[in-house]
Every structure is written in C-alpha cells, then in structure tokens.
Amino acid sequence: MRLRPARVDDIAMLKRWDEKPHVASAGGDGGWYDWDREIPREADWGELLIAEEDGRPVGVLEIIDPAREPTRYWGDVGESLRAIDIWIGEEADLGRGLGTQMMRAALARCFAAPDVKAVLIDPLESNAGARRFYERVGFHFVEARVFGTDPCVVYRLDRADFEALAGRS
Numbered sequence: 270m271r272l273r274p275a276r277v278d279d280i281a282m283l284k285r286w287d288e289k290p291h292v293a294s295a296g297g298d299g300g301w302y303d304w305d306r307e308i309p310r311e312a313d314w315g316e317l318l319i320a321e322e323d324g325r326p327v328g329v330l331e332i333i334d335p336a337r338e339p340t341r342y343w344g345d346v347g348e349s350l351r352a353i354d355i356w357i358g359e360e361a362d363l364g365r366g367l368g369t370q371m372m373r374a375a376l377a378r379c380f381a382a383p384d385v386k387a388v389l390i391d392p393l394e395s396n397a398g399a400r401r402f403y404e405r406v407g408f409h410f411v412e413a414r415v416f417g418t419d420p421c422v423v424y425r426l427d428r429a430d431f432e433a434l435a436g437r438s
C-alpha cells in the first residue's frame with residue numbers, strides 16, 4: 270500500500286468513482302469534491318492522496334488540518350489536529366482490508382508530525398459500515414454533530430491510542 274499525491278490525470282477516475290453508489294451515499298448532501306478545482310491546488314493545510322496497491326489506484330483520502338482549512342468546515346476546532354476522509358473506488362475492492370491499510374498509512378503520516386495530538390473522522394450517522402470500520406481501526410466516539418445539513422458522528426483517535434496500536438502490530 271502506497272499513498273501518493275493526487276494528480277490532474279487522476280481526475281477522470283475520481284469522477285468515475287464519485288458515481289458509484291457506495292461513494293455517493295457516503296458523501297452527504299454536499300457530495301464530495303470539485304476535483305477540477307481541488308486537484309491542481311497547492312495547499313499547506315492539507316493533502317489529497319491516492320492509495321495504490323501494487324501500482325493500481327484503489328482509493329483516495331484527504332488529510333486536513335481542520336483549524337487551518339479555509340472553509341472552516343470543522344468550525345471552532347482546536348490546534349494540532351488532523352481530519353481524514355477516506356474511500357475505496359471500486360465496489361470489488363470493498364471489504365478486502367485495503368481501507369484498513371490505507372487508514373494505518375494515513376495515521377502514520379498524520380502522527381509523523383510531532384505536534385499532532387489526535388485525528389478526527391466525521392462519517393454520516395447512517396453510515397453504519399464506516400462507523401464499524403473506524404471503531405475497529407481504534408477510533409472512539411466523541412459526539413453526534415450536524416455538518417451543513419448532514420447528521421454525522423465525530424470519532425477521534427489520540428496519539429496515545431495510535432502508539433498503543435502501533436506497538437501491537
């Protein structure tokens with residue numbers, strides 16, 4: 270599993286993935302991203318990454334610093350945090366353990382910055398599969414919260430949890 274920056278030549282694939290029911294249903298009312306605008310951007314507050322298995326793109330994730338992301342999606346959130354969005358592209362790649370590998374790689378990337386205290390996730394409240402997935406990875410429930418018009422739940426994984434998990438694997 271390798272994470273690399275998303276490129277302009279990934280846009281067609283990402284738009285194709287957006288049409289998939291398992292992706293569309295996880296995105297909420299606002300949908301996911303405006304790829305034509307997001308991919309070429311240079312941002313010091315976050316990164317869009319493509320996950321590759323043996324050189325084949327299988328998923329995408331975004332890591333942001335929620336206190337510095339310009340739309341302030343997370344509102345009044347503390348410093349030294351990261352927030353992650355993650356999804357698998359093709360239905361055939363769901364449930365193969367790739368999401369777990371992607372999330373482990375993403376967490377390692379987040380906590381490589383020594384000041385990062387915790388990572389946040391905000392699945393739709395109705396997204397039972399993703400919630401189970403995050404709980405299994407080690408996230409704990411913080412609160413139910415509405416983002417825009419979407420009822421979501423916030424989960425958090427603190428540095429100490431990450432270090433305990435990393436020590437076990």
Ligand SMILES: CC(C)(COP(=O)(O)OP(=O)(O)OC[C@H]1O[C@@H](n2cnc3c(N)ncnc32)[C@H](O)[C@@H]1OP(=O)(O)O)[C@@H](O)C(=O)NCCC(=O)NCCS
Nearest residue numbers: 295355356357363364365366367368369392398399401402
């Ligand atoms: C959530 C997601 C990234 C997990 O990745 P994955 O590679 O499917 O997960 P893994 O194979 O590592 O782990 C399997 C677990 O993922 C969860 N999962 C969530 N959605 C799933 C789906 N549509 N199909 C299979 N497993 C799913 C389940 O908890 C499953 O465990 P279970 O079989 O015991 O229920 C992936 O399923 C996905 O992209 N789902 C659609 C988009 C989404 O919901 N993203 C999260 C938005 S907050």
